[in-house]
Amino acid sequence: MFRTHTCGELNLSHVSQTVTLCGWVQRSRNLGGMTFIDLRDRYGITQLTFNMESHKTLCEQARSIGREYVLQVSGKVVERENKNLKIATGEIEIMVENLSVLNTALTPPFTIEDESDGGDELRMKYRYLDIRRNPVKQALLLRHCLASEVRKYMNSQHFVEVETPVLIKSTPEGARDFVVPSRMNQGEFYALPQSPQTFKQLLMVAGLDRYYQIVKCFRDEDLRADRQPEFTQIDCEMSFVEQEDILQTFEGLVKHLFKNIKEIVVPNMPRITYADAIKYYGNDKPDTRFDMKIFELKDIVKGKNFKIFDDAPLVGGICATGCALYTRKQIDELTEWIKRPQIGANGIIWVRWNNEGIKSSVDKFYNEKELKKWFEIAGGKEGDLILILAGEETKTRKALSELRLEMGSRLGLRDKNTFACLWVTDFPLLEWNEEQKRWNAMHHPFTSPKPEDIELLDKNPGGVRANAYDMVINGVEVGGGSIRIFNKELQKKIFSVLGFTNEEAQAQFGFLMNAFEYGAPPHGGIAFGFDRLCSLFGGSDSIRDYIAFPKNNSGRDVMIDAPSGISKEQLNELGITLKTFN
């Protein structure tokens, strides 16, 4: 062993011991007779002291050492004169007696500090240096702890972790698969799994009863800022359960994580139906750290010659508490913001109630009594500001949701260290695909409809609710799942509603449907986005820092320069050629 202790553990109890440490040079300071070096490793930072009088050569050697050099030093632990109580080792320092430079280092392209001067691409190119920075290192350690606590909880609940295959079969449904050409079966391809969905269901047919896996999944999508082509799921499935059992079990998981990782006791999670989430938050993953629910004015605002309201299928608003003093300029700015193409609303109608009374942008059409009624409906009072949007239902709800989140942020109601968890339930089973003029499964074709809605499958497919649920934390969908269909007749029915012929269903899902012939138990499950969960626990908006070696928005690993060309011989062996393109 190159060391006796780490750079994070020495304190006053070690004074006068001779120790050996290893680590990287964080910084060094020459103060005439003394030279100080902060030596860093994964566990912390320890101050090294070199005395010019007693150890001249050593001290001169120390002065020649650059940042990020790798050192091995030994010396005596002594109490510091100037203590630094912010760090665990801040009460001691090492009077160095021996110094060995284990490795030199070029000057890093950015500083190894909490706040780095490296841009995103530079940080990713030199990820091995970026990880030396405390925030990134802590993010990876947090991820490790989360994974570890997930397993602890799942094991305690008798779940078995099973590894499902990575080289599977491509299915035309859903997002694009990454494929892998087979050399031994030329002309054929494996696909990388978008999720282990079918395998976990097969494990239930196999009788494993409770399965989980922390598993890499793959999706060949055009990447948005915060998507990665490979991502990690906590994938789970249980047999002989109803929806309630799954909600209880996985609410338990998330409570366990909050308690053990963040020492936060999460109360029982509220539940809201999909329909109510859309109605009150405009959005199926509401951020419930703050209230500010959407209210509707439709009935009472019609027929007052205000054409915008008269023509609008939806007139909805939110009440911004304490914002009555918003200036005209602030409201104009908000109006510009909501008119941007990403949201595309036409404008904002506002009503404010301050000590001068109630004033609005529609004073021409509505008198104070009427506006006061609006405040009543909104649950508002003197001091508040009501913001109203009107227009087509879906688009307006979306815009209201954005406006609500924006106001929440402006009012400081979305603190990253506050956590609001809830379940969204009763998702629609189907969604209409306008392009293909057919119904698609909202979740996947094995999701079970609510028994009481099955009779709607023919007359009103859009009205059928599913036994499907999402867990939402702070407006982020962290997990989602469903109870599965395990009855052959019902499965056939669903396929027919989805417009599959028997043959198509068999070709795409044959092996799962065959398996279901041999005694499938009632079962259901859930999957959590692990990268997202980590970033949420870390209080970050970006998942990248929680992935050791992430890819950029073009799906490139800029550090190793992948993807890259391969040799003609490799292509030949695989039996594929590249299309020439200019």
Add this chain to the structure above:
Amino acid sequence: MFRTHTCGELNLSHVSQTVTLCGWVQRSRNLGGMTFIDLRDRYGITQLTFNMESHKTLCEQARSIGREYVLQVSGKVVERENKNLKIATGEIEIMVENLSVLNTALTPPFTIEDESDGGDELRMKYRYLDIRRNPVKQALLLRHCLASEVRKYMNSQHFVEVETPVLIKSTPEGARDFVVPSRMNQGEFYALPQSPQTFKQLLMVAGLDRYYQIVKCFRDEDLRADRQPEFTQIDCEMSFVEQEDILQTFEGLVKHLFKNIKEIVVPNMPRITYADAIKYYGNDKPDTRFDMKIFELKDIVKGKNFKIFDDAPLVGGICATGCALYTRKQIDELTEWIKRPQIGANGIIWVRWNNEGIKSSVDKFYNEKELKKWFEIAGGKEGDLILILAGEETKTRKALSELRLEMGSRLGLRDKNTFACLWVTDFPLLEWNEEQKRWNAMHHPFTSPKPEDIELLDKNPGGVRANAYDMVINGVEVGGGSIRIFNKELQKKIFSVLGFTNEEAQAQFGFLMNAFEYGAPPHGGIAFGFDRLCSLFGGSDSIRDYIAFPKNNSGRDVMIDAPSGISKEQLNELGITLKTFN
């Protein structure tokens, strides 16, 4: 919840409770007035009893139920008359009062019993039924427990589990990569990792200090019986350590696993150099459950006109204890066995010492005194049989190794429930590639030579020993690793010995070599084959049962029928075309 208890937990303490169970019908028996059904779930089997007199309809319904139907039953727990003390629930049965068939089942293509009548392909095609069989289910549960204990130990030693990427860059070295065409970067490919080797070294450069991961790896090889294109490794790396620290840490891991999984206390592991392993066992992964070391006779057998010995660079033998009574027929059979092309020895010279004295197949050339000397060298005595092979060094040692293992098996010295662990150390750094007339790295090009052998790099590269080590259990290499080079000059030297130009080294390993410029710590690691470790703990020769969904020898998943063709659109999007072939 569909049940109050599982099928594995009820015993006399539950008598007279009303319970609800779910599971599969293992078998049913009609005995006139009574019908018995064994109900099975993951946790066990519970006997259900239907009484024709008191519950006629229920009993008739029970009689119509087939194997593998999925049932939900409730009833009272009663003490059994005919107890079955072999199973945990064997003292009770359930007097069924309610029965609900949750799902029917076709007759399985093979029986769901410990010994199955399904062939390998059939079992893999219906893997979800195969897993219902106890031995396969237990194999997967064992795998889960092993993974869980690995993590427990590694976490206790402050290792951090870090997920490394699956979509990486293809390198021409080593085995064939599986590649993944990139749609967003047409004409370019990702590769699936054969191991996270470079990433774990980068994590050491990044200062993570102690890394591990239980991780899928991929190798596009022509598959032998017991290889899988995707396999799982326990991958580990440590900083600021010497070889001894790694051996201690991972000897600790394996001891922990034996203790916690099999309640076996493993003694400190013996160590043997590669040179001695070859000398005494003919093999770098000796099975040390039994002794039977190879001895050499060369010096004393020459010059007696026995041409075979006179011409042979190596005359070596083993002593089969207690085999003096082997018949001529048995020895002939052994001779035929060793002459098979897989081994290809020319024949066996034998000497036996029974109560009639010493007799051999070379009595014409050697007298009893001389033969007795052989026994002395072999460590044999009256009652033993000496088997001798002669010929070219490498081939003969290999044949002796095979013969030794075969005799060990025949003598019952290779019990699957006995475990002999050892470290093989001091592997050669390089091996000569006769085809390409150059030196190859035996492990990989980052393996550190022993400091005292560095001076041999120029004059005698083949004589340079590496700081590389394997852990061998019962003749199986379960893990292997090395101390890495972290010094740029030494790394350059090794690349030059391996015949790389600077440019080639940069092109293939550039990002790792760049990283090493920024302060790489001394580090080393090891990787264990997790599938193999599981099968070893399970006492099986095959790894397949320890993989939930294995592939066959052609790399096919016969259950889901992968690999398979993909659509023209997919190929177009990827910018590749298939070569036409007949």
